[in-house]
Amino acid sequence: MQSREDYRTDFAGLGRSSAAPLRIELGRRYRFAASHRLHTEALSEEENARVFGKCANPYGHGHNYMLEISVSGEVDPATGMIANLADLDSFVEREVIEVFDHHSLNEDVAAFRDVVPTTENLCIEIFKRLKRFPKANLERVRVQETTNNSFEYAGE
């Protein structure tokens, strides 16, 4: 085991660097499954079908979404962490997973009552929700709708 002396001595050397400081970000991935339908009242049925194709089918369809988030901040020398994972995980669980997982984005999420739940808009909604995480700074979110499509948002 490390002695107290080692611990103190070694931390004194942390942070030495040349020109610009190093930046560390913590990345974490989560998964949720949800359904959606891409359709807007602003367009006619024909236009909806033309713009959204199969995604406008009336009863909707679903995806296994993968959410990747990156947070930045000081690495706490006492824990070696930017943010405690348990805190981050429980925040994401409450703000995103419980809200979206096994739900219809159109029917169950207030933000998508009048907004088309594309993955672009989903990224923006998730970013808004997670930006409130108090213990680190949200840098960006990336949402993979399928293994072939992913979307990123880092704020305006």
Next chain:
Amino acid sequence: MVLITRKIEFSASHLYNNPELSPEENRRVFGKCNNPHGHGHNYALEVTVAGEPDPVTGMVLDLKELKEILEREVMQRMDHRFLNYEVAELKGKIPTCENIARLIWELLEPKITKGRLHRVRLYESADLFADCYRNGAGGV
């Protein structure tokens, strides 16, 4: 500018324990990661170098050279090691993804002489990783 990324994998064990905290606090802060005999991961490391391709060779840097640097600096130091006890540079630090990524940056940056180190990404598992950049080079 072109970015070139090389990936390697290594396996290592570690545990999280801060001797300045009580056993109860260590348990509360670090959870299972505080188990006294440690545990292990298959780490995946992605190293990205930025630069202009050499007009003659068409390469930012020779990948073979990068492979040798990674072998010497990372594999020989960390692969099949107990990070807390066997990696001198981590002594006195909690060997989290954040701290290991930072150490790897510090080890590699001076060795990369063609192009410049752009990003070190260290995966502890498929769902947890840390990125290290110099300056505000983060992002996409």
